[in-house]
Amino acid sequence: MTVAASRTLANDTAARIVAAADVLYYARGFQAVGMDEVRSAAGVSLKKLYQEFPSKEALVLAVLEARHEMWESGVTSAVSHAANARDGLLAIYDYLSSWFSDESFRGCGFINAFGELGTVFPSVAEMAREHKESFQRDVAALVARAGADASLAPQLALLAEGAQTTAAISGSAESARHARAAAEVLIEAALAR
Amino acid sequence: MTVAASRTLANDTAARIVAAADVLYYARGFQAVGMDEVRSAAGVSLKKLYQEFPSKEALVLAVLEARHEMWESGVTSAVSHAANARDGLLAIYDYLSSWFSDESFRGCGFINAFGELGTVFPSVAEMAREHKESFQRDVAALVARAGADASLAPQLALLAEGAQTTAAISGSAESARHARAAAEVLIEAALAR
DNA sequence: TGACTTTGAGAACGAACGTTCTCTAGATTG
DNA sequence: CAATCTAGAGAACGTTCGTTCTCAAAGTCA
Known part of the structure; x- marks a missing residue:
């Protein structure tokens, strides 16, 4: 077996483990899912599991990393289909709306991870912080492109954050509509100034 | 010992247990704190602990109940010191700001509980839902008193929710300022219509 | 083929947890 | 005082979990 092939195989295995763990962790929480259940869902031996992820x-960090990339590419894709920066900002809330409507939606995985593991694993808290900062930067870039004051960005981000937790707890996707409506008002006001 | 005295004693004991458990659970998470640690912090025997709370x-439900009442009275007090309904709405964000500045702040206890225990204890998920609905009602009542359209209420609530999670993860209280600034714009726009 | 390495299945281990049980010392009551 | 009840301290129990170890089967290569 060549080096390239073995690396691909290893990545495939790791990706399969991460995908299985992500589904379980997100649906039921990190502490509620044991390594043996991940092993079983990924169809891999415990030895291989610990070979790929030593603890x-x-x-958990690999799962969050993958989740961050999924989020990032989802937002990027939604924004890129908009005609301009203003519509790109609003597209974020449409993206949220479709996510909230997914049957498996259970809130922001990073907020959940922060609350559950933030104190026992500081690395998890830091990863959540990085994820949120990354989103803030994305919004800030769009706000700048739209020609609005920079203070608009954290306000729009707050609406997105609030929509996620509200949708999770209420079990309804309507918070995305409310967030979008509020964002429209804030953007209009910022552009009119 | 009279019936009244024994009831008071029982309530004192229960309250002490709840207060100790609340501090531990909030600081480190529910699953990370065992019954024995609660027992020790409350200075009570395991038998008494299970006598007051059978599981x-x-x-956890008693702790959330107490947390809800603290939140409710804190918001009510902050709002009641405002000159009018509009200022009352803004006072909510000032209340959040002072809470975020507390060294022990670690996000909304209900969001944390929902993420950590929502799937293993449906009663916890329902309690979080009730808490958030109660807040929505409080905001809606203030919005009505201010004479603004009812659609403003969920928007203001989203800002408060987003500020809480953002403050928790970022470790900064500035999200309360951003939320307040956005709320001012939304309220002004709603009243001008 | 035959020696050696790798792998998978799952048993095993040590720790932690929620909950219950035991035992003893002190309080209560007739 | 003697008999009975209560309550506290913590041992014990059964389970779960993260992690490691065992052992036999399969694969590799000279």
Whole structure:
């Protein structure tokens, strides 16, 4: 077996483990899902699992990393289909709306991870912080492109954050509509100034 | 010992247990704190602990109940010192700001509980839902008193929710300022219509 | 083929947790 | 005082979990 092939195989295995763990962790919480259940869902031996991820903490971090990339590419894709920066900002809330409508939606995985593991694994808290900062930067870039004052960005981000937790707890996707409506008012006011 | 005295004693004991558990649960998470640690912090025997709360689930629910009442009275007090309904709405964000500045602040306890225990204890998920609905009603009542359209209420609530999670993860209280600034714009726009 | 390495299945281990049980010392009551 | 009840301290129990270890089967290569 060539080096390239073995690396691909290893990545495939790791990706399969991460995908299985992500579904379980997100649906039921990190502490409620044991390594043995991940092993079973991923169809892999416990030895291989610990070979790819030397501890549960490492696996959790890999899952969050993958989740961050999924989020980032989802937002980027939604924004890129908009005609201009203003519509791009609003597209974020449409993206949220479709996410909230997904049957498996259970809030922001990073907020959940922060609350559950933030104190026991500081690395998890830091990863959540990085994820949120990354989103803030994305919004700030769009706000700048739209020609609005920079203070608009954290306000729009707050609406997105609030919509996520509200949708999770209420079980309804309507918070995305409310967030979008509020964002429209804030953007209009910022552009009129 | 009279019936009244024994009831008071029982309530004192229960309140002490709840207060100790609240501090521990909020600071470190529910699953990270065992019954024995609660027992030790409350200075009570394990037998008495289980006599007051027959299970950890019951204790968690009592802690959330107490947290809800603290939140409710804090908001009510902050709002009541405002000159009018509009200022009352803004006072909510000032209240959040002072809460975020507290060293022990670690996000909304209900959001944390929902993420950590929502799937294993449906009663916890329902309690979080009730808490958030209660807040929505409070905001809606203020919005009505201010004479603004009812659609403003969920928008203002989203800002408050977003500020809480953002403050928790970022470790900064500035999200309360951003939320307040956005709320001012939304309220002004709603009243001008 | 035959020696050696790798792998998978799952048993095993040590720790932690929620909950219950035991035992003893002190309080209560007739 | 003697008999009975209560309550506290913590041992014990059964389970779960993260992690490691065992052992036999399969694969590799000279």
